[in-house]
Amino acid sequence: MIRLRVDAEAAVDFGLKAFKLGELGRKIEPVLEGPQNIRDMIAFCRHGLPATRVVGKQLLALGIKPADENTKKMIGRWIREIMERQGWTVWRPGKVPRGNLFSTGMIYRPREMTK
Numbered sequence: 001m002i003r004l005r006v007d008a009e010a011a012v013d014f015g016l017k018a019f020k021l022g023e024l025g026r027k028i029e030p031v032l033e034g035p036q037n038i039r040d041m042i043a044f045c046r047h048g049l050p051a052t053r054v055v056g057k058q059l060l061a062l063g064i065k066p067a068d069e070n071t072k073k074m075i076g077r078w079i080r081e082i083m084e085r086q087g088w089t090v091w092r093p094g095k096v097p098r099g100n101l102f103s104t105g106m107i108y109r110p111r112e113m114t115k
Helices: 016-021 023-032 035-046 052-061 069-085
Strands: 088-095 104-110
Touching (some): 035 052, 052 069, 069 088
């Protein structure tokens, strides 16, 4: 019997790794991975607000268009990765006010609350 070893991270990557290594990913990285933005995403989620609200306007300023659904999906996956690294997990979707890159986004909760 042949057993294949599958890297769990690669199995759910959906192209995120390639996106991060691309020109746009390198442009976005300082915004998403910025320590203050990560703290703010956690604070927003503590108050029941989507994490995407924190970075949406900053990403608009970089020239990302609201109509670019694939880019927004990749950014959402990246935010999920960041929040999970911080000990948070997906809870529910939430609305984002107009004038932001996103119209909806995920709200996260501490992982220990899911048990």
